[in-house]
Amino acid sequence: MSTSSTPDASPLGKPSLYQTQYDPSLLFPIPRQGKRDELGLSGDLPFFGVDIWNAYELSWLNMRGKPQVAIARVMVPADSPNIIESKSFKLYLNSFNQTKLGGTDALLELLRADLSAGFGAPVQITLTLPEDFAKINIGELDGTLLDRLDIEVTDYVPDPSLLQAAHDEAPVEETLLSNLLKSNCLVTGQPDWGSVQIHYVGPQINQAGLLHYLIGFREHNEFHEQCVERIFMDILRQCKPQKLAVYARYTRRGGLDINPWRSNFSTGKPPSNTRNARQ
Incomplete structure (x- = not known):
């Protein structure tokens, strides 16, 4: 693993300037394989799965400069080569804060392209807009x-x-x-x-x-x-x-x-x- 992709090289634990203009270079991928080697995992994995990310602080500007907000769900396959370090994910999302976009389709296109590149595999992204916030349920895992x-x-x-x-x-x-x-x-x-x-x-x-x-x-x-x-x-x-x-x-x-x-x-x-x- 390259030292440039190890967790200690990430933005974690370091002072960070919050960019408010779109910047996909803020994403910091970390290969999964290093930790999987510790578990004796190589070749075909004995599991499949997904990492579900929920982003509650997503905002951008419409073409008239008015702020927009949404909640994003990102579904990342467990067999993707990388994870993305979470602080870098936060910094990346914040880079949309003062970025003008033509609508949610334009936002989704950027998110899909950047996050798929960062994770190293296609990801699924859905947005929940304010008119649907009341539909978000709270519940507990059963068992x-x-x-x-x-x-x-x-x-x-x-x-x-x-x-x-x-x-x-x-x-x-x-x-x-x-x-x-x-x-x-x-x-x-x-x-x-x-x-x-x-x-x-x-x-x-x-x-x-x-x-x-x-x-x-x-x-x-x-x-x-x-x-x-x-x-x-x-x-x-x-x-x-x-x-x-x-x-x-x-x-x-x-x-x-x-x-x-x-x-x-x-x-x-x-x-x-x-x-x-x-x-």
């Missing part, structure tokens, strides 16, 4: 809440050995949920808060061990997408489910939230983008 368990935690590192399953019993299908996911930014160490949903078919996973494992991310430094792929791979290797999907909804920072989903089975549709209360 059996792990947080009800009264466990003692003394270590705050993700320990895969905590993941255990009843391999000598009949397989089950269940959905488990925790709102206690917290990790830290890989560069700045700032906290990232989220909820995580795990759906699987296979040997029943010990719930106390799984909750302990998830809480272990509390002092772990990785980007959102990398944490979800680590959770997926640790469960897959330790518990050996036949089917597995991991979905995390992270709270926003800088007007952006990132919601990675990884699965090894098809549900016929992507996960819901319903906004959680904390988002």
Whole structure:
């Protein structure tokens, strides 16, 4: 990996001038493969999925100079070569603030071209305009809440050995949920808060061990997408489910939230983008 594309070379943790005229060069791609190498992932991936980005601070000017606003949803395939560092994404979106555009089609054309180039694969983008803001629902991920368990935690590192399953019993299908996911930014160490949903078919996973494992991310430094792929791979290797999907909804920072989903089975549709209360 080139040092110019590593996280410490990104705008994270550095003073930044906010450009208010359109500038796609602000986007900072980071190759996914470096962190996937740490997980032993090469060649064909054992999962597919998507990263759902929601951008709440998107504004531009119409041709008469009047500000316009919208909420953008960006769907990024998990097999894209790159992620985009989130502060650079924010700076890029802010570069539209004083940019005159002929309408939402012109905005979408620029967003699709620039973000597809940055992620290294085509992305899907939809805009929600103010007249449809009231249609945006708030809801919570479903599943059996792990947080009800009264466990003692003394270590705050993700320990895969905590993941255990009843391999000598009949397989089950269940959905488990925790709102206690917290990790830290890989560069700045700032906290990232989220909820995580795990759906699987296979040997029943010990719930106390799984909750302990998830809480272990509390002092772990990785980007959102990398944490979800680590959770997926640790469960897959330790518990050996036949089917597995991991979905995390992270709270926003800088007007952006990132919601990675990884699965090894098809549900016929992507996960819901319903906004959680904390988002």
